Amino acid sequence: MLPSSSASTRISPVSGSDEALLDRPIWSALTTSHKHLAEGGPLARRYPVDMTPFADMVDMSAASFAALGDLMSGSQVAALFTPEPVEIPSGFKVVLAETGEQMIGSPADSPLRDAEIVRLGAADVPAMMALTELTKPGPFALRTHELGTFLGIRAGGELVAMTGERMKPGQFVEMTAVCVHPDYRGRGYAQALLAAVARRIEARGELPFLHVFSNNNSAIALYQRQGMRIRRRLYVTALMREG
Structure with a gap:
């Protein structure tokens, strides 16, 4: 027991500044406490797929999406948690779009x-x-x-x-x-x-x-x-x- x-x-x-890490929790985790688990580089990072599908990018630029795409293969899914809706560029398709508290x-x-x-x-x-x-x-x-x-x-x-x-x-x-x-x-x-x-x-x-x-x-x-x-x-x- x-x-x-x-x-x-x-x-x-x-403080509020520390709490702001939660606005982009996946990116914050993969650049702080879980940095050692991150796959990717300065534009896009993800967890190992056998841990979780979570991923994020430093911003929503075309270059960052391209870097994220390079981390994905086959039918792999990347799940993002973001403070604003994500506009998906060509080359990707959305399989889930919801909101969470x-x-x-x-x-x-x-x-x-x-x-x-x-x-x-x-x-x-x-x-x-x-x-x-x-x-x-x-x-x-x-x-x-x-x-x-x-x-x-x-x-x-x-x-x-x-x-x-x-x-x-x-x-x-x-x-x-x-x-x-x-x-x-x-x-x-x-x-x-x-x-x-x-x-x-x-x-x-x-x-x-x-x-x-x-x-x-x-x-x-x-x-x-x-x-x-x-x-x-x-x-x-x-x-x-x-x-």
């Missing part, structure tokens, strides 16, 4: 009485993949778990809930893959896992945030009840190379 952290480990909010804050503690939170690792990847395929929380690949700590809850030997860490722009850490098996919803598992992941982030002197599609009203309401707030809306654009 994982030890719990007290609220005293939480840190103060950062970026939320920041410290989720309130939510203790469990009937379950134990455990840390997940490489041996749990098949179960993690199965749970995310069932619940569709967003992209989750074979190496996504390497981006940060993932915590889960098992019942009857089956992984029934999990949450973890993904992008790390500066001192911010994104909470991701918030998912609960349909048969185990309504038990407070998502709230407890969010709080547990947030406490681990804050214990390192970092700040939690997350993304949720704008039309996922129930999830937004859950995060707001836990004390998080919407910081801004981002545009989520997934694209492929034509041909």
Whole structure:
């Protein structure tokens, strides 16, 4: 069982200039804390495709799009999170265009009485993949778990809930893959896992945030009840190379 952290480990909010890293969270992550994972160069960067499809560019120029295209092959998808809508040039096609809410804050503690939170690792990847395929929380690949700590809850030997860490722009850490098996919803598992992941982030002197599609009203309401707030809306654009 994982030890719990007290609220005293939480840190103060950062300045507006530091928070601006979240306006382009993918680019910020790939040029700061996750720089060692970045594929690409000064115009375009992406995560390894077996970690996540996230990518971004230094700007929206033709040269930057060309550099992004050079990082993509076959049917690979590049997913962008941007503060403004993306105008796709010729040579690309859009496969997803949505908006998402970026939320920041410290989720309130939510203790469990009937379950134990455990840390997940490489041996749990098949179960993690199965749970995310069932619940569709967003992209989750074979190496996504390497981006940060993932915590889960098992019942009857089956992984029934999990949450973890993904992008790390500066001192911010994104909470991701918030998912609960349909048969185990309504038990407070998502709230407890969010709080547990947030406490681990804050214990390192970092700040939690997350993304949720704008039309996922129930999830937004859950995060707001836990004390998080919407910081801004981002545009989520997934694209492929034509041909």
